[in-house]
Amino acid sequence: MECETTENRRKPNLLLMGAAVLFVALAVVFCLLLQSRASGAGAFRIRFGDGQTITVRADETRVIVIRDGKPAEEPTGEGEENVIRIENGTAWMEHATCKNRECVKQGRLNADTVGTRPLGPWIICAPHGVSIEYIGDGS
Ligand SMILES: [Zn+2]
DSSP states (O other): HHHHHHHHHHHHHHHHHHHHHHHHHHHHHHHHHHHHHHTTOOOEEETTTTTEEEEEEEOOOOOOEETEEEEEEEOOOOOOEEEEETTTTTTEEEOOSSOHHHHHTOOSSSSTTTTSSSTEEEEEEEETTTTEEEEETOO
């Protein structure tokens, strides 16, 4: 009689402990996921000219003007010009003076679109030799 009672009390305790352990494990996994998302903002690498690069963190807000293979202060709409905008983790070619503006049409590049875009992590302006690459957190 006494034994039975102890046995009956132990079972729910074990279940409760199991549930608690599971809950803690899930909470840890959830926190890790959140953390990796937050630090997973990543970065963009812009290539231009004679192999020069500019790396911009994805959480920065920047407008980068490349004209005739060199960084420029302001867009003028002259020469071989590309205007790259980085905002809210997304990069895109805002404006370009190339003939067909294929680079402008390549749309928005970020951690969410990188897997589904035809060019993957790249926005490329072939005529001007300017590219944007999403490099995630690595190099
Ligand atoms: Zn272009």
